[in-house]
Amino acid sequence: MKATAIANANIALVKYWGKRNKELILPFNSSISMTCDGLHTKTTVDFSGSYGKDTVLINDEELKKDEKNIMAHIERIRQMAGITDKAKIISESNFPVAAGLASSASGLAALTLAASKAAGLNLNEKELTILSRLGSGSASRSIPEGFVEWHHGEKEDGSDSFAESIASKSHWPEFRMLACIVSEARKPVGSRAGMAQTVDNCPYYEGWLKTVNDDIAAVKKGIAERNFTLVGSTAEKNTLKMHALMMTTTPAIIYWIPQTLEIMHSVMLWREEGLESYFTIDGGPQVKVICLQKDEKEILSRLSSLDCVIRAINCPPGGGAQLSNSHLF
Amino acid sequence: MKATAIANANIALVKYWGKRNKELILPFNSSISMTCDGLHTKTTVDFSGSYGKDTVLINDEELKKDEKNIMAHIERIRQMAGITDKAKIISESNFPVAAGLASSASGLAALTLAASKAAGLNLNEKELTILSRLGSGSASRSIPEGFVEWHHGEKEDGSDSFAESIASKSHWPEFRMLACIVSEARKPVGSRAGMAQTVDNCPYYEGWLKTVNDDIAAVKKGIAERNFTLVGSTAEKNTLKMHALMMTTTPAIIYWIPQTLEIMHSVMLWREEGLESYFTIDGGPQVKVICLQKDEKEILSRLSSLDCVIRAINCPPGGGAQLSNSHLF
Structure with missing residues (x-):
């Protein structure tokens, strides 16, 4: 009744923004991500201690x-497991939490694997x-390895809204x-509240939904062909x-800070100079620069x-979530 | 055959972005601006010198x-005037040119008034x-005083796409x-090229057009009632x-620089603290902070x-374009 799991964060290449069902966390659109070697969360869940209440320690802090x-x-x-035992949970990430580095994804994925195992469930990857999706939508993408698609699904019960690897970590x-x-500051607006407001009032959400499938198709083709451009x-x-959706939502959500924009402009300039790189940004100020291994040294230096x-933090495609025998307590 | 005119810049409260007719500069949507006392261009046009060619000097530079x-x-x-004389034109603005402070608006408005007068035309305000619109769309809004609406118009010949004052400068x-x-750097992408690309490929332009009339109605109501909020x-x-349209156009147009975002976040923070102010940004990195006179000292200090x-530069509502007897040469 005790288990430990490690899950990598994932960074989306085609983003998830907006739920068609808030309770089951069913998205309006499919999304594609890369599971990131180097950004991980390790979580131990123990139901065996006859604890009086559930306790959660994340990076040594009780996070309300x-x-x-x-x-x-x-x-x-x-x-699901038919148990009533209270849990002790300890979780550690090797990167800042809640600042837009997909900490909720790796955190909820590791928690799902560790807790389901500790509770006696033996779930397959799908x-x-x-189950991870029910905790945090993007956590579903931190279970499989390499390049991952989270299908929006059509069914009302969410049974076809799952994630799967579309290319292994050794594919590219x-x-x-x-x-x-x-x-390293925590972001001012959580993604969950923000995306609900976007669906509710953003004038551009329709344009997003109309064109996101083209992005999905292009990125899938690009991954299959290893077409970096x-x-x-x-x-x-x-x-x-x-981000255009976010900033045209009422109230406006502007995750970018001056530093974000400085990196964005730098990446665009480097690209013009022939150093091919791109940026992607999630619900926070951090920027992830996308490049190929041959340029990583030069870009890291710049x-x-x-x-x-x-x-x-330099992340190649990483493995899927896995159990570990080395518990955190 | 020599005349001088002064026109103020104007800053839009509801922006103009996208032309339904590029040759006649007919916009898809109406826009509303304030003519700004304090940001002006003075232009002298002379057709009387038997010049061998047209020459234009803007802020002491020949701008190619x-x-x-x-x-x-x-x-x-x-x-229009039925003349063939070459012109000598000297133009001076009291603010940086082509960096997103509406220099083309005040410049083309002053040029239109001075040149039409020097050429012997006596045109009314409408x-x-x-005529200013044909030189630069937003220049049409620098002719009238105070708060100005530029009507998108319906006619193919553009005769109903004119600007008029909807409230005098003494109204508010x-x-x-x-x-x-x-x-003070010149902007990397001119507005004209950018907006053509937006109309061509921006997935959100439809959402802009669907909602911009609501913004027009709200701002007109707000001006009429002096409802600052x-x-x-x-x-x-x-x-x-x-700006969301611009950044989702291919290629992306990102006029903001880190400093832009710093002011945006500051204004939003001040507002949360009870100091009511708002920002507006045109095709460049500069930020215009909107406030009331009672708060201008505190905001300027911050x-x-x-x-x-x-x-x-502190701009109250300003007067319309006018002729001047003091020529620049």
């Missing part, structure tokens, strides 16, 4: 804000992605995400489309010469 | 880039706005635009909608404490 979501997820897993080992940390340029365009970059 | 447009405009006015003298200069919040939302603001 995330607790509600995590507690609901633990309760969901307990009910089932794990669906030269692909890189350089995750640049420009701020196609994947990179589509991912950059898609990220601008998502990034480190920008004052605004606190740290850049 | 703008010449084509200006030369075509001079030729248009010559043809005719001047239509407490209204302020604080034009913050954060960079309504005007300011609608203008800020509208500017975010326009702006000057931001490292990124080179200079802030």
Whole structure:
């Protein structure tokens, strides 16, 4: 009744923004991501201690804000397994939490795998992605390896809204995400509230839904053919489309800070100079620079010469979530 | 055959972005602006010197880039007047040119008034706005005083696409635009090329057109009632909608620089703290902060404490374009 799992964060190349069903976390559009070697969360769940209440420690802190979501997820897993034991949960990420580096994705994926195992469930990968999705939509993409598609699905019960690997991590080992940390502050607006407001009032959401399938098709083709220009340029365009949704939502959600924009302009300039790279940005100020292995040294050196970059983490395509025998307690 | 005119720049509260007719510069949507006291261009046009060719001096420089447009405009006015004399044109603005402070608006408006007068035409205000529009769309709004609406019009010949004052400068003298200069560099992409690409390929342009009339109605109501919150919040939302169009156009047009975003976030923070102000941004990095006279001192002081603001120009509602007897040469 105790298990530990490790899951990598994932960075979307085609973003997820907006739910057609808030309770089951069913998205309006499919999304594609890369599971990132180098940005991981390790989580140990123990139901065996006869604990008086559930406790959650994330990076040595009891985080009130995330607790509600995590507690609901633990309760969901307990009910599936038919147990009532309270849990002790300890979770550690090797990167800043809640600042737009997909910490909720790796966190909820690791929690789902560890808790379901500790509760006695033996779920296959597809089932794990669906269960992770119920905790945090993008967590579904942190279960499979390499390049991953999360299908929006059509069914009302969500049974066809799962994630699967569309290319293994060894399909394109030269692909890189350089995750640049420009701020370690927690983001002011969580993604969940923001995307509900977008669906509710953003005048451009219809335009997003009309064109996102083209982005999905282009990125899938690009990954299959290892066409870096196609994947990179589509991912950059898609990220601008998502942030344009955010900033035209009422109230406006502007995740970018000056440092974000400095990196964006730098990447566009480097590209004009012939150093091919692209940017992608999630619900936070951090910028992920997309490049190929042959250019990573040069780009990391240029990034480190920008004052605004606190740290850049070099992520190749990574493996899927897995169990570990080395528990955190 | 020599005349001098002064025209103020105008800053749009509801933006103009996209032409339904490129030759006649007919816009898809109506726009509303404030003519800005404090940002002006003075232009002298002389057809009487038997010059061998047209010469244009803008702020003491022969500007190749703008010449084509200006030369075509001079030729248009010559043809209307039935003259063939070459012109000497000297133009001076009291603010940086081509960096997103509406220099083409005040410049083409002053040129239109001075050149039409020097060529012997006596046009009324409506005719001047239509003629200015042919030189640069937003220049039409720099002819009338105070708060101005440029009607998109319906007719193919453009005869109903003119600008007119919807409120005089004395209707709301407490209204302020604080034009913050954060960079004096010329902008990398001119508005004209950018908006053609948006119409051509931006997935959100339909959403813009569907909602811009609501912004027009809200700002007109707000001006009529001197409802600052309504005007300011609608203008800020509208500017975010326009920049979202720009950045989702292919190739992406990102006029914001880190300093732009720093002021945007500052204004939003001040507002949360109870100091009511809003931002608007045109095709360039500068930010115009919208406030009321009662708060201008406090906001100017806060702006000057931001490292990124080179200079802030305080603009109340200004008068329309007018002739002057003091020539530049």
